[in-house]
Amino acid sequence: MTEVKCIGCGAVLQSEDKDKKGYIPASGMDREEAICKRCYRLKHYNEIMDIDMDSGEFLTMLNSLYETDGLIIKVIDAFDFNASLIPSFNRIVGDKKVIAVINKIDLLPKSTNTGRLIHRAKHMLKENGITAVDTIAVSALKNDGLDKLISMMKKHSKKEDVYVVGTTNVGKSTLINQLIKMTSGESDVITTSRFPGTTLDLIDIPMDDDTFIYDTPGVIVPSQMAHFVHAGDLKYITPSKEIKPKTFQLEHGQTLFLSNLARIDFVNGDKSSFTIYSSNKLTIHRTKLSNADEFYGKHYNGLLTPPEISEPVLINDKKEYSFKVTEDSDIEISGYAFISVQAGTEVAVHVPKGVEVNIRPTIF
Ligand code: GDP
Incomplete structure (x- = not known):
C-alpha cells in the first residue's frame, strides 16, 4: 500500500489510532488532498489537537530544528517545573534565542511571588546550559500575560519563525490556540508548505505576514505521578x-x-x-x-x-x-x-x- 501524506502537516495518514499523528477516519482516506484530523480542526475551528509521539521520533524532529533559524518559546508548567525540562534541550536550541514561558500561573496561590518564580525558571534553564532572552509568567487558559508575550515575540523574532517547544501537558496547544485567536481571527490559518523529506511534524501557523508559529508535539516524560x-x-x-x-x-x-x-x-x-x-x-x-x-x-x-x-x-x-x-x-x-x-x-x-x-x- 502506498503511503498517503496529510497535505497540512506531512504526517503519514492512518485510520488505526486516533491519538497518533496522521489520524483520519477511514472514510476520508480516499479523498484527494486528504488532511488529518488534527489539521482539519486547526483549519476549520482554529484549534490545535494533541497527538502522541514517541520520544525517538520527537528527538529526531527536534534535532532537525537545530539546523533552522528561529525563536524558541520554551513552555514550562508552573506546577511541574522539573518535568518541563526536555532532555538534551540545549542540543536542539543551538544559538537560537529562547523565551521561557512559565504557564498555568493561575494554579498557584495569588500570593505567589512572580519575580521569584521567574528567577527560578531562569536558573533552571541556566543549569541546563540555556540563557533565556526573556522570561514571562502567563496563564494560557485564562489569557493572562499573553499580550505581553506577543510583544516579546515580536521584539525578539526579527521575522524569523517561532517554535513552541515543551513536554506534553505543559499547555503548548492551549497557548497556541490563544495566540491564533489573538493574532489571526481568520479561519484559514493552516498552511500547506512543509519541510520536504524530513520527519518533522510541525504545523505552521502564520502570526503575521512574515512570521510563522510552529507547534512541536511534546515529548512524554515517564516519571510523572x-x-x-x-x-x-x-x-x-x-x-x-x-x-x-x-x-x-x-x-x-x-x-x-x-x-x-x-x-x-x-x-x-x-x-x-x-x-x-x-x-x-x-x-x-x-x-x-x-x-x-x-x-x-x-x-x-x-x-x-x-x-x-x-x-x-x-x-x-x-x-x-x-x-x-x-x-x-x-x-x-x-x-x-x-x-x-x-x-x-x-x-x-x-x-x-x-x-x-x-x-x-x-x-x-
Ligand atoms: P500540551 O500537551 O503541551 O499541548 O498541553 P495542552 O495545551 O493540551 O494542555 C494540557 C492541560 O493543561 C489541559 O488540560 C489544559 O486545559 C491545561 N492547561 C493549559 N494551559 C493552562 C493554564 O494556563 N492554566 C491551567 N490551569 N491549565 C492549563
Missing part, C-alpha cells in the same frame, strides 16, 4: 483551580500522608512548618512516623483516597528521598505537589518508584 493512577483519577491529582496551600506545624517523628501516593517524614529538627501545595482534592493525614507503614497498609484505599490505587505502592514499590534542608526550600514531587520546608530540618519523602523528587530554593 500521572502514570501511577487510572486515567479517570487524574482529576484528583492534577490541580485545575487555584491551589489552597495547607500548613502544618510538625514535631520531628511525625509524618504527613498526601493521599496514598506520597509520604513526607519529618525526621529531625526543631518544631517546624510544612506547607503543601497540591490539588485541593487530595487528602492530607498527619500521623506518627513509628506507625506510618501500619497506618498506610490499613488505610491506603480508605482514609487516604482519592485516588484509588491498585496496590499499596508506598510499601510494595517505593523510593525514599532524603533531604538535609539548609535554606528554606520547596520539595517538588513531579506532577503531584510542592512542599515548602524550613531550613534546619531533615526530611524524607516516599513516592512510588519512578516518580522524581527534587529540592530547590523556595518560590513561595
Whole structure:
C-alpha cells in the first residue's frame, strides 16, 4: 500500500489510532488532498489537537530544528517545573534565542511571588546550559500575560519563525490556540508548505505576514505521578483551580500522608512548618512516623483516597528521598505537589518508584 501524506502537516495518514499523528477516519482516506484530523480542526475551528509521539521520533524532529533559524518559546508548567525540562534541550536550541514561558500561573496561590518564580525558571534553564532572552509568567487558559508575550515575540523574532517547544501537558496547544485567536481571527490559518523529506511534524501557523508559529508535539516524560493512577483519577491529582496551600506545624517523628501516593517524614529538627501545595482534592493525614507503614497498609484505599490505587505502592514499590534542608526550600514531587520546608530540618519523602523528587530554593 502506498503511503498517503496529510497535505497540512506531512504526517503519514492512518485510520488505526486516533491519538497518533496522521489520524483520519477511514472514510476520508480516499479523498484527494486528504488532511488529518488534527489539521482539519486547526483549519476549520482554529484549534490545535494533541497527538502522541514517541520520544525517538520527537528527538529526531527536534534535532532537525537545530539546523533552522528561529525563536524558541520554551513552555514550562508552573506546577511541574522539573518535568518541563526536555532532555538534551540545549542540543536542539543551538544559538537560537529562547523565551521561557512559565504557564498555568493561575494554579498557584495569588500570593505567589512572580519575580521569584521567574528567577527560578531562569536558573533552571541556566543549569541546563540555556540563557533565556526573556522570561514571562502567563496563564494560557485564562489569557493572562499573553499580550505581553506577543510583544516579546515580536521584539525578539526579527521575522524569523517561532517554535513552541515543551513536554506534553505543559499547555503548548492551549497557548497556541490563544495566540491564533489573538493574532489571526481568520479561519484559514493552516498552511500547506512543509519541510520536504524530513520527519518533522510541525504545523505552521502564520502570526503575521512574515512570521510563522510552529507547534512541536511534546515529548512524554515517564516519571510523572500521572502514570501511577487510572486515567479517570487524574482529576484528583492534577490541580485545575487555584491551589489552597495547607500548613502544618510538625514535631520531628511525625509524618504527613498526601493521599496514598506520597509520604513526607519529618525526621529531625526543631518544631517546624510544612506547607503543601497540591490539588485541593487530595487528602492530607498527619500521623506518627513509628506507625506510618501500619497506618498506610490499613488505610491506603480508605482514609487516604482519592485516588484509588491498585496496590499499596508506598510499601510494595517505593523510593525514599532524603533531604538535609539548609535554606528554606520547596520539595517538588513531579506532577503531584510542592512542599515548602524550613531550613534546619531533615526530611524524607516516599513516592512510588519512578516518580522524581527534587529540592530547590523556595518560590513561595
Ligand atoms: P500540551 O500537551 O503541551 O499541548 O498541553 P495542552 O495545551 O493540551 O494542555 C494540557 C492541560 O493543561 C489541559 O488540560 C489544559 O486545559 C491545561 N492547561 C493549559 N494551559 C493552562 C493554564 O494556563 N492554566 C491551567 N490551569 N491549565 C492549563
